[in-house]
Amino acid sequence: MIVSSSPHMFADTSIQKIMWTVNLTLLPAVLFSIYHFGMQALVTLLAGSLSAVVFEALTQKILKKKVTIDDGSAFLCGLLLAMCLPPAVPLFVPIVGSFIAIVVAKHSMGGLGFNIFNPAHIGRAALMVSWPVVMTTWTSITTRADVTTSATPLNILKLQGYDAVVNTFGSQTELYKALFLGLRNGCIGETCVVLLVLGGLVLIYKRIIDWVVPVTMIGTVGILTWMFGGAHGFMSGDPIFHMMAGGLIIGAFFMATDMVTTPITRKGKLIFAAGAGAITVLIRLIGGYPEGVCYSILLMNCVTPLIDRYIQPTLYGRGEVR
Structure with missing residues (x-):
């Protein structure tokens, strides 16, 4: 008892x-x-x-x-x-x-x-x-699109540009297919977007993670890369590519949702995820590394105590009476 x-x-x-x-x-x-x-x-x-x-x-x-x-x-x-x-x-x-x-x-x-x-x-x-x-050494593989490559899509993007990424896979459709199904180079667990998303959805369904974090982080990356990631001016980027490329999916669903190192409140999680997404884009587009998910999450981990200090839920019974 x-x-x-x-x-x-x-x-x-x-x-x-x-x-x-x-x-x-x-x-x-x-x-x-x-x-x-x-x-x-x-x-x-x-x-x-x-x-x-x-x-x-x-x-x-x-x-x-x-x-x-x-x-x-x-x-x-x-x-x-x-x-x-x-x-x-x-x-x-x-x-x-x-x-x-x-x-x-x-x-x-x-x-x-x-x-x-x-x-x-x-x-x-x-x-x-x-x-x-x-x-940063990648094993050469052959995708189902019959394309042999020894670099990841983000590596190709950083060194040669977006057109080179599309040409490597044959077409934009084949590029999306390779990213979604995992038929590409990359880190061991980051390639197959569909399986990572399904795993993340199970965690959301079981309420182990909050959907706000992955949706906000992935959405922030998509919006910012669409606005600033294109080679043909403002709003000419490919958000679908950036949302599926690299380690964003595994980072957003399985790293940024860590209950120990991320904010407690939903509003705090939204700020955390948006910041992580923005830093990811900053590193991808301007920084020296082709990928920025790892460092963006670690940098936002530094801000978590500050977010928790200033973003706090209203105490029970202390809310404004209307």
């Missing part, structure tokens, strides 16, 4: 249930990536997720804390990190990334619920600055 003052609210959920549900929603995209990129992708995914679990257990043992690897949070962190890596990286890369994500970004700040930054993206950002060549 629980003795406490009202109101009482009970929910049939737990951290373990939430984390393993998110892991399961990523499974279709994981299976597709193994089919698409081959066994090298499987090795990278296993190295990232399993090493994250080991580092979590060792760290908690050293700190004399309860080992909680069964809650699925470490596995999810390592899995997301591995999904944001090129498929053919050396084996040490996902292992080092998991160490940085779990030990440095998560447990140095107190563990689950206390980390300021998204651990998986911290791991990826650290790998990006440490081994930039390895992190």
